Amino acid sequence: MEICTGPFTRAFAAELLGTLIFVFFGLGSTLNWPSQLPTILQTAFTFGLGIGTIVQSVGHISGAHLNPAVTVAFLVSSQMSLFRAVCYVCAQLIGATIGAGLLYEFTPEEYHGNFGVNGPSNNATEGQAVTVEIMLTLQLLLCIYASTDNRRDDNVGSPALSIGLSVVLGHLIGIYFTGCSMNPARSFGPALIVGNFDAHWIFWIGPLVGAILASLIYNYVLCPQEQTFREKLAILLGKTPTIEVEEDWEERQEQPRRKSMELQTL
Helix, strand or coil: CHHHCHHHHHHHHHHHHHHHHHHHHHHHCCCCECCECCCHHHHHHHHHHHHHHHHHHHHHHHCCCCCHHHHHHHHHCCCCCHHHHHHHHHHHHHHHHHHHHHHHHHCCHHHCCCCCCCCCCCCCCHHHHHHHHHHHHHHHHHHHHHHHCCCCCCCCCCHHHHHHHHHHHHHHHHHHHHCCCCCHHHHHHHHHHHCCCCCCCHHHHHHHHHHHHHHHHHHHHHCCCCCCHHHHHHHHHCCCCHHHHHHHHHHHHHHHHHHHHCCCCC
């Protein structure tokens, strides 16, 4: 079984640890310290730099999804098995909860503020909020697909940098509407720790819908895959022989890693 393989175990651990670190640092930028309240730029770049750093750190191990929406998108595009996708989402939610819990315990209570819990703001309705989350996640997933597509032979640049900047872009707009999630795990962690799930559905439906749309647009319209239906079904069901799964998974993660490590000029 896939779960018994070394690459799978390392990938699960990488998703858990990566999401833990991302949520810890990201939420840390939203705390209300008396010397300086958080700014839009500070929060946007903290989340963006966090993603870029972790993608570079564990991208070659698990693909650095760090986000249930990303995992669902790759599941829809038949790039991972259903079993692996479920395990990834579990690892991400556990990591986000631990990261939020650690930050909550390490920070004096008077500086928690709303602890980075996402919710509609500036009189945005729930409908407006979920629409914005769809758009924010759509652009993020399009960037992820394009910057990690191993079929490209042009100057891709650094996927870690590209994805990090995409997260910054989303926050520069999304913070005004929802606090900017694009990531159900990022929203789930602090919501669970402080017990505030008001309008929490927005931060599951919005990112998941946006991610699925991006997957369909990129993989079936803009840059269609050449896999047959039988090949896609085999991947989804995890029926590929174990040794082939390990080799294919490691090779698929190695290619984007090689691209990100190369110093390329524009």
